[in-house]
Amino acid sequence: MNESPRPFKVPQSVLVVIHTPALEVLLIERADVPGFWQSVTGAKDHPDEPWAVTAAREVLEETGIDVTAFGHTLTDWATENVYEIYPRWRHRYAPGVTRNTERLFGLCVPQPHAVTLSPREHRDQVWLPWAEAADRCFSPSNAEAVLQLPRRRALAG
Numbered sequence: 001m002n003e004s005p006r007p008f009k010v011p012q013s014v015l016v017v018i019h020t021p022a023l024e025v026l027l028i029e030r031a032d033v034p035g036f037w038q039s040v041t042g043a044k045d046h047p048d049e050p051w052a053v054t055a056a057r058e059v060l061e062e063t064g065i066d067v068t069a070f071g072h073t074l075t076d077w078a079t080e081n082v083y084e085i086y087p088r089w090r091h092r093y094a095p096g097v098t099r100n101t102e103r104l105f106g107l108c109v110p111q112p113h114a115v116t117l118s119p120r121e122h123r124d125q126v127w128l129p130w131a132e133a134a135d136r137c138f139s140p141s142n143a144e145a146v147l148q149l150p151r152r153r154a155l156a157g
Contacts, residue, residue: 006092008092008093008094008097009043009092009093010043010044010045010046010047010049011043011085011093011097011099011100011101012043012044012047012054012100012101012102012103013041013042013043013044013054013100013101013102013103014040014041014042014044014051014054014055014058014102014103014104014105015039015040015041015081015102015103015104015105015141015142015145016039016040016041016055016058016059016074016105016106016107017039017104017105017106017107017142017145017146017149018039018040018059018063018065018106018107018109019106019107019108019109019130019149020108020109020110020111020112020127021108021110021153023129023130023149023150023153024112024127024128024129024130025039025127025128025129025130025133025134025146025149026039026063026112026115026125026126026127027039027125027126027127027128027133027136027137028040028062028063028115028117028122028124028125029122029123029124029125029126030121030122030123031119031120031121031122031123032121033138034123035138036138037126037136037137037138038137038138038139038142039137039142039145039146040055040058040059040062040063040107041058041102041142042054042057042058042061042062043100045057051076051103051105052074052076052105054103055067055074055076055103055105055107056068056074059074059107061118062117062118062121062122063115063116063117063125064115064116064117065107065109065115067107071109071110072107072108072109072110073106073107073108074105074106074107075105075106075107075108075156076103076105077103077104077105077106077145077148077152079103079104080101080102080103080104081101081102081104081141082099082100082101082102083099083100083102083141084098084099085097085098085099085100102141104145106149106152112127130146130147130149130150131147133146134146134147
């Protein structure tokens with residue numbers, strides 16, 4: 001049986017910082033790269049997919065959290081990072097694609113709780129105070145997003 005080749009990833013993704021009102025942050029560890037801790041991330045399914053739809057889908061796929069549940073607030077931070085795609089993952093993109101645009105979101109949940117990880121993608125989870133979480137993030141853009149939480153909370157409050 002021949003499997004059809006996987007389509008190339010769209011070089012537009014979301015990063016969703018899941019946190020509590022007390023700024024405890026959920027990090028998940030990648031299954032394919034032990035020690036690589038991150039927030040929820042994922043690419044659009046197609047270029048026209050709205051950013052918020054991508055964010056909600058990725059959160060559900062990677063954690064089992066439904067962003068429409070009572071007490072959850074998904075916020076588009078209206079911030080985008082453009083970065084070089086790590087060479088180890090470039091084969092997932094069309095030939096010649098080396099940069100990705102990442103849109104930032106925050107998801108406030110009432111309290112830390114266990115999440116349902118996709119074992120194909122992630123192997124562990126941890127809730128940490130925001131500064132500790134930023135220190136553990138592998139990606140500089142993820143760490144910077146976590147470091148923005150206190151300022152974003154103050155602006156929203």
